Amino acid sequence: xxxxxxxxxxxxxxxxxxxxxxxxxxxxxxxxxxxxxxxxxxxxxxxxxxxxxxxxxxxxxxxxxxxxxxxxxxxxxx
Amino acid sequence: xxxxxxxxxxxxxxxxxxxxxxxxxxxxxxxxxxxxxxxxxxxxxxxxxxxxxxxxxxxxxxxxxxxxxxxxxxxxxx
Numbered sequence: 708x709x710x711x712x713x714x715x716x717x718x719x720x721x722x723x724x725x726x727x728x729x730x731x732x733x734x735x736x737x738x739x740x741x742x743x744x745x746x747x748x749x750x751x752x753x754x755x756x757x758x759x760x761x762x763x764x765x766x767x768x769x770x771x772x773x774x775x776x777x778x779x780x781x782x783x784x785x
Numbered sequence: 786x787x788x789x790x791x792x793x794x795x796x797x798x799x800x801x802x803x804x805x806x807x808x809x810x811x812x813x814x815x816x817x818x819x820x821x822x823x824x825x826x827x828x829x830x831x832x833x834x835x836x837x838x839x840x841x842x843x844x845x846x847x848x849x850x851x852x853x854x855x856x857x858x859x860x861x862x863x
Contacts, residue, residue, distance in 0.1 A: 717841075720854075761840075762839075763837045765795065765840065766793050766794070766795040769795075775859070781853070782853070
């Protein structure tokens with residue numbers, strides 16, 4: 708098992724923003740993955756905060772969703 | 786050599802924001818690296834857009850600088 712059991716706050720913000728934006732656009736994880744050139748299971752694990760995603764993949768996902776990379780890292784407004 | 790010779794736009798934004806914020810605080814690359822638990826040469830290469838930095842390291846650098854991770858990815862205002 709991984710020593711880092713809890714995803715970082717930033718991973719959690721990214722995961723939540725990614726899922727919310729994807730669902731707002733009516734995209735499945737698979738459709739988003741295809742649009743971003745990534746694998747569906749990878750997108751799923753990112754949305755669970757399990758991946759230490761890189762800046763290049765953050766950019767790919769943001770581009771596929773039509774939002775800025777910065778917006779996907781922002782802390783959600785309650 | 787790397788096939789991806791040009792850093793992505795997001796890498797460039799991050800690199801520029803990181804350097805500007807670090808210099809505004811009067812920190813050397815070494816002081817920032819120490820505060821973030823990273824190596825000085827790693828911080829230097831990130832500031833040149835050479836690294837596909839991960840979200841956990843983005844968070845470490847943002848925390849060491851006292852800014853939000855999202856702000857470091859934002860496109861610079863001209």
